[in-house]
Amino acid sequence: MPLYTAVKGMNDILPPVSLRWSRMEEDLRLLAARLNYQEIRTPVVESLELFQRGLGETSDVVQKEMYVFEDKNGNKLALKPEGTAGVVRAFIEHSIGIEKPGPHKLFYIGPNFRYEKPQKGRYRQFHQFGLEIFGDPTPEMDAELIYAASLILDHFKVKGEIRVNSIGCPACRPAYRETLVNYFRPKAEELCGDCRRRIDINPLRLIDCKADSPRTRWNDIPVITDHLCPQCASDFDRLKKALEIFHVPFVVDPFIVRGLDYYVKTAFEITADTGGTQNAIAGGGRYDNLVAETGGDATPATGFAIGLERLLSVVPQDFYGAQPLAMGFALYDGGIPALLHLTKHLSHHPVRYMAEYTPRKFKNALQKANKLGARHIFIFGEDEVKNAQVLYKDLATGDQQLFGQHETMTIVSMLMEKEIEK
RNA sequence: GUGGGUGUAGUUCAAUGGUAGAGCACCGGAUUGUGAUUCCGGGCGUUGUGGGUUCGAGUCCCAUUACCCACCCCA
Structure with missing residues (x-):
């Protein structure tokens, strides 16, 4: 506790x-x-x-x-x-x-x-x-x-x-209420304890009683729409x-x-x-x-x-679908500056994204993204940094491709497109 | 306010009155950059709380409290 x-x-x-x-x-x-x-x-x-x-x-x-x-x-x-x-x-x-x-x-x-x-x-x-x-x-x-x-x-x-x-x-309404009370009073003994009390307090509620519904027992209960x-x-x-x-x-x-x-x-x-x-x-x-x-x-x-x-x-459970998550990883310290740039650029766009600034092994990065339910990952390793590129991988399809680090708009529109086709 | 049910690890649940466990999750690892997987390692938790019965209580009894469901009432 x-x-x-x-x-x-x-x-x-x-x-x-x-x-x-x-x-x-x-x-x-x-x-x-x-x-x-x-x-x-x-x-x-x-x-x-x-x-x-x-x-x-x-x-x-x-x-x-x-x-x-x-x-x-x-x-x-x-x-x-x-x-x-x-x-x-x-x-x-x-x-x-x-x-x-x-x-x-x-x-x-x-x-x-x-x-x-x-x-x-x-x-x-x-x-x-x-x-x-x-x-x-x-x-x-x-x-x-x-x-x-x-x-x-x-x-x-x-x-x-x-x-x-x-x-x-x-x-x-008062007249109808009166009619209702007069209708039920003689039947008081057939009603449950709660209902007997309700005759005077709230005769309208009485009709809805869940214990043994008067509505199903009598079909001549006066209705307000007639009064x-x-x-x-x-x-x-x-x-x-x-x-x-x-x-x-x-x-x-x-x-x-x-x-x-x-x-x-x-x-x-x-x-x-x-x-x-x-x-x-x-x-x-x-x-x-x-x-x-x-x-x-x-x-x-x-x-x-x-x-x-x-x-x-x-509301149906699937009425609001979850927005896919993109994640960014660095494989070594040297990838972090480029990762920070990616974070900065993506934060200007409506994509759900998060980065992790502790370098991970490639495999661990994939595992973590997978566990968090991320679909898109961006990876900065030594090769990418050397060539001023970023590796993108779609975890849903397994496809991957390299982008130039400055092709932010291309990356964003690619992400948006994938969201639409879903 | 009145009934009924349930409280055990982060979570879902086990444990004929006899040493509290498992799955999942989580963390780390299994020769260097490709994810469901597999393997190995990692949990002494005031069994909701307080009493009682007993040689011994997670287990039985009483009380209490929290949550859930229902009555009542309402959106």
Whole structure:
């Protein structure tokens, strides 16, 4: 046991996996830019109250999963457990919605923290990429957002299932909740202990119970989509029509629930086979009342977040191929100056390269390159130095040839070409 | 917060209650400049930690801790 280990639920990301991470983040930024979302970076720490008000006092996240602490001034702060609250706070604080007409499209990427018991796909520090749109109330914009999510899945060659729902609004949800409670109360004795408690606390969750799913036992469970107010019902209709025009494959799942209180109307989730039971790789929906509840002018908004650990777990293993490595060796001290020159020249070009400045025997150089998985090697021995040349060898094919030491550009283009043909 | 599983070398794993081992990896070498290979040499590790049972514990018992998985919850 080492003296110090990483904090529970917080992971080091090491090579070569770290390369997959940075490539994935790079791709997400490019995709966001292409769809005209601009990055917003908010602090990792916010006032505790922001989250309590925004996410809902009764949500699990607020009740038991936040990292809460006081600073030396006695301010109650929290590590952000999700991305939206901070973005909303910044949106209001900097009058983003007032300076220009909407819609305002923003994206964020970064760490979040929840004090949960770690398991596959669930960590105490986890990372999310999210899109948020402020100032547009239409279900068509929700559809566009979901379309963006589907483009992201496509980009990463991820097979996910997009599940959409409308969870109603303050006008119709309470009534549905009541209906649901009335439906289950007489059946309480047939439910598991957890579910009996959930009847009053969170009847929507009850339906998803994994112990013995009520969904498979009763087929007449009331669904919210039958209990929407006229406005919500028509919006949900428009959402589905728009998704069809976008050719986004989706299923309606009337039992999708959001864990955070701020969602209204459109709610959606993307699930995929992550190898564990934490199979939701993205989730989001509309949150029309959050800006006003946070103290801003009433501003309709919609957004979603992708869990990056989960996304990466379903990105095909070969999606990011390793860039071939080139190595340089000297066979004796006299080869080192030329080797240094090669290092200097190659560092101006996008080839993955490293040198070793301890002279090695020819055979050892090949062995070492082989062990490190290098494909290209450059060798400076007595003969080469004498003739101002460098020996190049392709370990994959066994081919080798001599280059003049000053033919840097020839060498670089040769390396680049080989990379392309792969 | 609740369950279950697992902790032995850098790593993957062995070891009927009787001296802690192997593969891989790593380092060096096998007549002078050509790589999977082969051969030789190189590891005393508080068996996660603390107690207990026993003549004797990696092995059995208790506690504790870490990791993994699941519930819960969610991205």
